[in-house]
Amino acid sequence: NAGVTQTPKFQVLKTGQxxxxxxxxxxxxxYMSWYRQDPGMGLRLIHYSVGAxxxxxxxxxxxxxxxxxxxxxxxxxxxxxxxxxxxVYFCASSGRLAAMSYEQYFGPGTRLTVT
Amino acid sequence: QQQVKQSPQSLIVQKGGISIINCAYENTAxxxxxxxxxxxxxxxxxxxAIRPDVSEKKEGRFTISFNKSAKxxxxxxxxxxxxxxxxxxxxxxxxxxxxxxxxxxxGTLLAVQP
Numbered sequence: 470n471a472g473v474t475q476t477p478k479f480q481v482l483k484t485g486q487x488x489x490x491x492x493x494x495x496x497x498x499x500y501m502s503w504y505r506q507d508p509g510m511g512l513r514l515i516h517y518s519v520g521a522x523x524x525x526x527x528x529x530x531x532x533x534x535x536x537x538x539x540x541x542x543x544x545x546x547x548x549x550x551x552x553x554x555x556x557v558y559f560c561a562s563s564g565r566l567a568a569m570s571y572e573q574y575f576g577p578g579t580r581l582t583v584t
Numbered sequence: 585q586q587q588v589k590q591s592p593q594s595l596i597v598q599k600g601g602i603s604i605i606n607c608a609y610e611n612t613a614x615x616x617x618x619x620x621x622x623x624x625x626x627x628x629x630x631x632x633a634i635r636p637d638v639s640e641k642k643e644g645r646f647t648i649s650f651n652k653s654a655k656x657x658x659x660x661x662x663x664x665x666x667x668x669x670x671x672x673x674x675x676x677x678x679x680x681x682x683x684x685x686x687x688x689x690x691g692t693l694l695a696v697q698p
Binding site (some may be wrong): 473500502504508509512513514517519525526527528559561563566571572573575576577578584 | 588590593599612617620625626627628629630633638673677679682683684685687688689691
């Protein structure tokens with residue numbers, strides 16, 4: 470199993486550009502989420518999904534869109550990049566809560582710089 | 585509003601010593617409290633977790649102590665080793681609410697000196 474994979478690893482954008490951060494998992498996990506990590510602030514939840522076709526907002530959703538068309542993939546779209554979106558982005562997945570599968574597995578991250 | 589407060593921000597411990605990191609939470613609905621370990625350039629990885637029906641959980645050199653009435657929980661690393669040097673995050677979630685939305689503390693940078 471590759472676990473949770475993220476692409477790209479690094480990205481530089483200019484203000485106003487759009488892009489999609491890719492996330493995929495091969496563990497057949499129902500739950501997937503996106504976090505951003507900023508110094509001194511821990512990780513903050515952007516969006517999450519409890520299954521294919523179902524998404525919802527987290528703590529800091531503004532400026533980001535998500536969709537979940539398959540169980541495996543959960544892309545994060547930046548609509549119009551702003552310098553405030555400079556951060557490290559992590560995707561995570563976990564199994565069924567009904568099976569008490571609470572552990573979230575994190576990908577290696579995407580470091581995004583917006584100039 | 586920060587729902588999970590973590591302290592200290594940084595910690596220096598001698599090899600063989602005990603590292604202690606503390607967290608406090610506000611939302612009494614939280615029912616799952618994991619600790620994550622993160623090495624530079626890597627994603628966080630689950631270290632140990634506890635549910636509120638027990639007051640302590642131990643896995644090897646790592647122990648979580650949980651105080652439900654005080655809404656506090658802490659991570660103890662016994663016999664700390666240089667390889668434990670990393671950033672540690674506490675977190676909380678309400679898994680009984682049918683989601684797994686983790687609320688993270690701000691992190692503690694641990695350095696274990698040889």
